[in-house]
Amino acid sequence: MDLTGSETLLLADDEAAITDPLLTTLTRHGYKVLVARDGDEALQQARHSHPQVVILDIEMPKRDGFDVCRSLRREGIDTPIIMLTKITNTLSKLGSFEEGADDYIIKPFDEIELLARIRVVLRNKTGRINMRTATVLAADDIILDRRSRTVSVKGNAINLGEKAIKLLDTLMVNYGFYLSHGELLRKVWGIDMSMHTMEDDSFRESYLENRVRRQVVTLRDQLNDPRDKPKFIETRKGYGYRFIPKVDIR
Amino acid sequence: MNAVVLKRLPTGRISGRIIMAFVSALLVVALDIVDKDAHRLTISLSGNIVLVTFIIVATLTGLSVIIWSVYKRKVTLIEQTRQKTQDDFVRNLRHQMQNHLQAISFAANHMPAVGDPNELKQVQYRVKKMGELVHELERLSNIRSGRLNTEIIDLGVLAKGIVEDFQSVRPQDSERIALYVDSVPHSPSICGDEGLIEQMIENLVSNALKYSSPPSRVEVSIREEESFVAVRVADRGIGIPQAEQDRVFEPLYRGSNVDKASKGTGLGLALAQRVALAHGGSCSIRSEIGRYTVIIARLPSARAEVAPGRSLRSWWYRIRGSRLSGPS
Numbered sequence: 111m112d113l114t115g116s117e118t119l120l121l122a123d124d125e126a127a128i129t130d131p132l133l134t135t136l137t138r139h140g141y142k143v144l145v146a147r148d149g150d151e152a153l154q155q156a157r158h159s160h161p162q163v164v165i166l167d168i169e170m171p172k173r174d175g176f177d178v179c180r181s182l183r184r185e186g187i188d189t190p191i192i193m194l195t196k197i198t199n200t201l202s203k204l205g206s207f208e209e210g211a212d213d214y215i216i217k218p219f220d221e222i223e224l225l226a227r228i229r230v231v232l233r234n235k236t237g238r239i240n241m242r243t244a245t246v247l248a249a250d251d252i253i254l255d256r257r258s259r260t261v262s263v264k265g266n267a268i269n270l271g272e273k274a275i276k277l278l279d280t281l282m283v284n285y286g287f288y289l290s291h292g293e294l295l296r297k298v299w300g301i302d303m304s305m306h307t308m309e310d311d312s313f314r315e316s317y318l319e320n321r322v323r324r325q326v327v328t329l330r331d332q333l334n335d336p337r338d339k340p341k342f343i344e345t346r347k348g349y350g351y352r353f354i355p356k357v358d359i360r
Numbered sequence: 361m362n363a364v365v366l367k368r369l370p371t372g373r374i375s376g377r378i379i380m381a382f383v384s385a386l387l388v389v390a391l392d393i394v395d396k397d398a399h400r401l402t403i404s405l406s407g408n409i410v411l412v413t414f415i416i417v418a419t420l421t422g423l424s425v426i427i428w429s430v431y432k433r434k435v436t437l438i439e440q441t442r443q444k445t446q447d448d449f450v451r452n453l454r455h456q457m458q459n460h461l462q463a464i465s466f467a468a469n470h471m472p473a474v475g476d477p478n479e480l481k482q483v484q485y486r487v488k489k490m491g492e493l494v495h496e497l498e499r500l501s502n503i504r505s506g507r508l509n510t511e512i513i514d515l516g517v518l519a520k521g522i523v524e525d526f527q528s529v530r531p532q533d534s535e536r537i538a539l540y541v542d543s544v545p546h547s548p549s550i551c552g553d554e555g556l557i558e559q560m561i562e563n564l565v566s567n568a569l570k571y572s573s574p575p576s577r578v579e580v581s582i583r584e585e586e587s588f589v590a591v592r593v594a595d596r597g598i599g600i601p602q603a604e605q606d607r608v609f610e611p612l613y614r615g616s617n618v619d620k621a622s623k624g625t626g627l628g629l630a631l632a633q634r635v636a637l638a639h640g641g642s643c644s645i646r647s648e649i650g651r652y653t654v655i656i657a658r659l660p661s662a663r664a665e666v667a668p669g670r671s672l673r674s675w676w677y678r679i680r681g682s683r684l685s686g687p688s
Contacts, residue, residue: 127463131470169455195458217458218465218491272511273554299555320525321558 117232118142120161122152122178123194124170128217135221141228149173156182161189162235163228166211168195183210183242190231192224210242213293216302223304234287244359247282252333252342252355254278263333273298274329281343281353290350291319298325326351446501454498461487461494496627500611503634508553512662515548515557515582515589516541522561523580526569533569536576542583549662550589552639557659560635563628564593564655571618571653572597587664588641591657599649608645609633617649632657 119141123129129145136143144159146152148171156164156178164182168175179191193214212231215224241247247254251264254275261270261278270278276298281289295301295318303315326343335342344352468483519539527534542548550557561580568578572595581592600608600615607613611630632655633643641659646652 125459125463128459128466131466134470216491216495218461218487221466221469271513271554272509316529317525320528321521324521324525 116140116142117162118144118159119228120144120146120152120155120159120164122146122149122155122165122170122175123167124148125167128167132221132224135225139225147171149175149178152178153181156187156189157185163231164189164191165224165228166191166193168193179210188235190235192227192231194219214296214302215304219304230293234284240359241283241357246360247279247357248360249282249285249353249355249357250341252278252282254282268332270329270332273325274332277325277329278333281351282357285353285355285357288346288349288352291322294322294351295319298322443504450498450501454494457494458491461491493625493627496625496631497611500627500631500634503556503631503638505638505640508556508638510551510553512549513552513554513557515550515591515659516543517547518554518558519561519580519582519591522558522565526565530569532574533578536569536574536578537565538577538579540579540581540583542581546584546663548582548584548589550639550659551662552659553635556635556638560632560657561591561593563632564591564657567628567655568593568595568597568653571595584661584663585658587661588658589661591659592654593656594652594654596652599651599653600645600647601649602647605645605647609643629655 119136121129121132121136121143122145124147133143133145144155144161146155150172152164152166152170152175153173155161164178166175166178170178175193175195179193182189182191190212191210193211194217195214212234213227215227245255245257247256253262255261256279259272259275261268261275277294280294280297289297292303295303299318299321301318303318326345330337330340330343333342337345340354342354344354346352465484465487468480468487471480473480519541523537523539526537565578565580572578576596579592579594581590581594583590583592598615598617601617604613604615608615609629609632612626613630614626629643636643636657636659639659641657643655643657646654646656
């Protein structure tokens with residue numbers, strides 16, 4: 111499916127030096143771009159112009175990006191949101207993106223990287239707004255209770271660390287879709303590989319990918335899910351990891 | 361008295377009790393007067409003196425406790441305001457810098473291609489490097505004890521994973537890294553923020569590898585020492601001059617004997633120390649130039665949290681009727 115061509119994007123940032131060049135690039139790639147200069151305008155445009163993706167800066171006049179994001183989610187608007195910052199405060203909590211953002215990108219970023227993120231959120235657009243706020247996620251035999259931070263398989267509680275719970279949470283919310291190492295690092299660990307220059311330690315990327323791999327192996331062991339015939343977490347080379355069963359909320 | 365203990369004094373309860381004592385004393389005096397008027401009971405002069413003295417002492421104690429709690433609240437408020445001002449400053453600085461860098465990056469990208477394309481690459485590279493630095497500095501200033509997402513961590517297991525990761529992605533160093541975990545009689549566990557602790561150990565190992573050359577070994581050891589778990593990372597590398605050892609934990613500081621072309625933000629050890637401090641621990645260094653460097657991060661053991669008599673806090677809790685869970 112060709113995702114570029116007709117989608118409308120809302121770009122909210124008060125800096126013209128940032129929105130002007132982005133507008134040119136995004137338009138050149140076939141997107142229709144609306145620009146908002148402050149939080150109130152962003153909220154209005156997101157409500158009434160029905161963009162397919164909202165790109166929100168955090169610090170804007172009148173209303174900050176988090177506030178806009180929260181308001182939209184409260185109103186049940188499920189448009190994918192990419193924040194132009196790291197979601198520092200929320201990543202430490204369970205459920206990762208509690209403000210309701212779908213992804214983030216840290217300034218200064220490459221336009222190419224932003225285009226890639228837009229493509230991913232458009233592809234994964236799921237209408238799963240309730241999954242982010244649900245207390246309990248359930249799939250087959252697995253029940254993840256976000257309030258008590260516990261996971262049980264077939265009614266037996268299993269002892270998972272914070273990271274493993276966060277990883278399982280992220281995989282469950284995105285069930286059916288492959289999440290790459292980079293996406294999991296951002297969403298579970300809060301590490302954005304694209305912002306690093308990589309020259310320092312050329313091995314850093316593979317090192318961090320290993321960290322994801324290690325955590326997935328631990329999680330799989332705890333869930334008693336064989337790698338060759340997975341029931342829950344499937345690995346596909348070049349794509350990433352996918353939670354297989356359908357997830358319901360309670 | 362230890363500041364930590366003072367902070368935990370339940371001043372509200374004490375002042376409540378003193379006020380109760382004060383009210384009871386007043387009641388006794390009132391009853392005394394009533395009784396005297398009714399000629400049913402007489403209290404001796406010495407009895408009255410004791411009573412009055414008691415009331416004065418109770419009032420003074422009550423007042424001092426109230427003044428103390430007001431003072432404590434004020435101090436906390438000042439500290440919070442100071443912290444907020446600093447946070448706002450760092451956030452604004454980060455925001456401004458990131459916006460400028462973003463604008464430079466876009467402007468460079470959109471410039472018509474003239475001259476050497478490598479120059480454009482240089483601009484992009486420097487912009488990214490600055491962005492990374494700004495981001496890391498903000499992260500550093502945000503590491504604080506109140507913001508940790510803590511859980512019980514088995515440091516032996518964590519360090520094993522980290523070392524294995526280093527070995528798998530740097531096969532050339534695989535034989536160089538050795539891990540020793542002293543898990544007798546129990547595994548060395550701490551109560552901490554796993555992401556930060558992981559980063560702390562990674563930074564120490566990465567530094568040790570960077571500033572020593574094959575085939576010299578890098579030794580990582582984890583062992584419990586009294587109420588702390590010590591993470592020790594030792595290398596036989598270039599070492600750090602004696603005069604500079606106090607400064608190695610300063611952000612952006614780089615040793616005078618380090619090749620200036622070597623990569624890194626200069627924040628690795630600063631971050632390690634901040635993480636240790638935020639967990640109530642410490643970071644120290646022993647080094648001899650050209651011979652070795654040992655960095656030791658000490659973190660409070662998870663057991664120390666529940667073990668009796670190891671801190672003034674547990675001592676206080678025991679007096680108050682043991683609010684601690686676990687063995688007493």
